[in-house]
Amino acid sequence: xxxxxxxVRAARNQTTGSSPAVRGPVVAVTGAAxxxxxxxxxxxxxxGQVKQIIAIDERRGECAEALWHILDVRxxxxxxxxxxxDVVVHLALDLDLExxxxxxxxxxxxxxxxxxxxAAAAGVHRVVLxxxxxVYGALExxxxxxxxxxxxxxxxxxxxxxxxxxxxxxxxxxxxxxPGLNVTVVxxxxxxxxxxxxxxRYFESPRLLVVAGSRPAxxxxxxxxxxxxxxxxVLEKVDGxxxxxxxxxxxxxxxxxxxxxxxxxxxxxxxxxxxARLHRIGLxxxxxxxxxxxxxxxxxxxxxxxxxxxxxxxxxxxxxxxLLEEVSGRHTVAGRRLGRKDATAAGAAGATVALLGxxxxxxxxxxxxxxx
Numbered sequence: 365x366x367x368x369x370x371x372v373r374a375a376r377n378q379t380t381g382s383s384p385a386v387r388g389p390v391v392a393v394t395g396a397a398x399x400x401x402x403x404x405x406x407x408x409x410x411x412g413q414v415k416q417i418i419a420i421d422e423r424r425g426e427c428a429e430a431l432w433h434i435l436d437v438r439x440x441x442x443x444x445x446x447x448x449x450d451v452v453v454h455l456a457l458d459l460d461l462e463x464x465x466x467x468x469x470x471x472x473x474x475x476x477x478x479x480x481x482x483a484a485a486a487g488v489h490r491v492v493l494x495x496x497x498x499v500y501g502a503l504e505x506x507x508x509x510x511x512x513x514x515x516x517x518x519x520x521x522x523x524x525x526x527x528x529x530x531x532x533x534x535x536x537x538x539x540x541x542x543p544g545l546n547v548t549v550v551x552x553x554x555x556x557x558x559x560x561x562x563x564x565r566y567f568e569s570p571r572l573l574v575v576a577g578s579r580p581a582x583x584x585x586x587x588x589x590x591x592x593x594x595x596x597x598v599l600e601k602v603d604g605x606x607x608x609x610x611x612x613x614x615x616x617x618x619x620x621x622x623x624x625x626x627x628x629x630x631x632x633x634x635x636x637x638x639x640a641r642l643h644r645i646g647l648x649x650x651x652x653x654x655x656x657x658x659x660x661x662x663x664x665x666x667x668x669x670x671x672x673x674x675x676x677x678x679x680x681x682x683x684x685x686x687l688l689e690e691v692s693g694r695h696t697v698a699g700r701r702l703g704r705k706d707a708t709a710a711g712a713a714g715a716t717v718a719l720l721g722x723x724x725x726x727x728x729x730x731x732x733x734x735x736x
Contacts, residue, residue: 391598392418392449392488394437394479395456397425399558400494404453404591405430413599418449421456437475443482451598453492454479459524461562461649472527476534484542492597493535494590495528497551497583497607502660508581508613509665512551512605521653523562548597550590553609553664556687557587562654567687568694571628572620573658575635580616581661584683585609589676593669602672607664610680622684632659 391408395401396419408414409429419430420437433445437456446452456479458471476493483491500510501517520526535547554563566572574580585608593608620627630638640652666676 388413388415389450389598390414390416390418390448392420392446392452393430394420394452394454394475396427396430396432397421397423399455400555400587400590400594401453401455402426403587404455404594407591407595408598411595418445420445438471438478440478440482442478443485446482446486446488449483449486449488451490451492452479452483452488453494453594453598455494457494457527459527459561461523461560461565468524469527469530472524473530473534476531480534480538480542480545480547484538484545489544490546490548490598490600490603491538492548492550492594493531494550494552494594495531496525496555497553497609497662497664498522498525498657499528499532499551500662500664502656502662504579504660506661506663508661509583509663510607511665512607512668519653521651522657523650523654525653546603548603549605550593550597551605551607551664552585552590552593553583553607553662554585555587555590556584556683556690558690559587562650563657564687564691565650566658567623567625567684568691569625570695572616572623572625573635573655574616574627574629575632575655575659576629577632578659579661580619580658581613581663582616582619582680582684583609583613583663584678584680584687586676586678586683586686589678592677593674596669596672596674602668602674604668606668607666608669608676609664609666610676610678610683611666612680613661613663614680614684619684622681623688 391414393401393405396405401421402425405417405419405425405427409417409427417427417430419425419427419432420435420442422434422436424432424434435442435445454476456475458468480491499516499518500506500514501519503517507514516529516532518525518529520529532549535549538547539545555561556564590608593606596602597606636652636655639650639655642648643651
């Protein structure tokens with residue numbers, strides 16, 4: 365392993381003296397200033413099982429115990445900042461619904477590629493990546509639940525999933541390209557806790573869109589449980605491909621009963637066609653592919669983490685309750701979050717007319733065929 369960065373060495377030396385040195389790995393976290401990265405950085409700093417935290421982001425975060433480096437993860441200079449680290453947790457991803465897709469892919473894929481290469485060059489022995497259980501795909505014939513070894517059958521049609529599949533490919537290739545580098549991939553279910561995705565926005569709608577004949581199965585993952593699973597990976601209690609989520613799942617009827625939100629049921633052709641049209645004209649940020657994840661199951665077992673002794677602290681019911689509290693007061697129609705009062709009225713009308721108008725066209729066409 366390369367010699368440690370002088371700042372890391374100095375930080376290590378601060379732990380010596382009257383107090384015994386902290387044992388454990390030096391851990392670098394990218395995307396450490398916000399979201400899951402900020403939560404994990406604070407959690408590791410407080411754990412007593414980590415020698416030093418190296419925090420990397422484009423701005424400084426709040427964790428005073430961490431050694432901060434301010435830079436873009438796509439910058440090759442990151443290799444110098446990783447020297448002395450034993451483990452890198454790469455959480456600098458952009459999955460914002462409003463980000464330009466080409467820019468999002470350029471950031472996510474190039475960033476992961478740079479971090480993997482830099483980690484190998486710096487002598488890091490383990491990189492932990494975070495993708496999503498969405499990479500398994502939402503398909504009618506999926507087993508309930510899916511094992512970690514299940515085939516990744518997702519396509520690039522949903523928001524960010526193409527990026528996640530490419531990150532998975534980079535993860536598989538990295539140990540061959542960089543012998544001695546261990547890569548662990550963590551795949552959370554529907555992530556809740558300060559997140560904003562097409563799946564969390566589903567619960568901001570006045571009605572829950574249900575596609576006729578579909579078989580939804582809802583499994584959530586609270587960010588606190590994701591962070592505890594990431595900590596397991598950091599401390600090498602488990603490795604490989606890891607799926608993480610609450611135990612079990614909720615059927616659509618249970619979700620409706622718990623949420624108190626009624627459904628709007630549409631035929632598959634109508635729902636998918638309307639979703640594609642709304643996205644094409646720029647009315648909604650979500651492509652039609654996002655709808656599949658509300659139609660078919662993609663529940664994961666999390667058996668590897670369970671075998672290692674990890675257990676979720678949250679249940680699906682509790683996470684759903686927190687999600688509903690988070691989105692209270694927000695109004696989303698067809699995936700588009702509506703803001704001010706005037707925009708709300710116009711936006712809601714436009715989205716609703718577009719969605720229900722598509723349904724009306726199909727109904728008229730069917731009536732016409734029946735008369736022939």
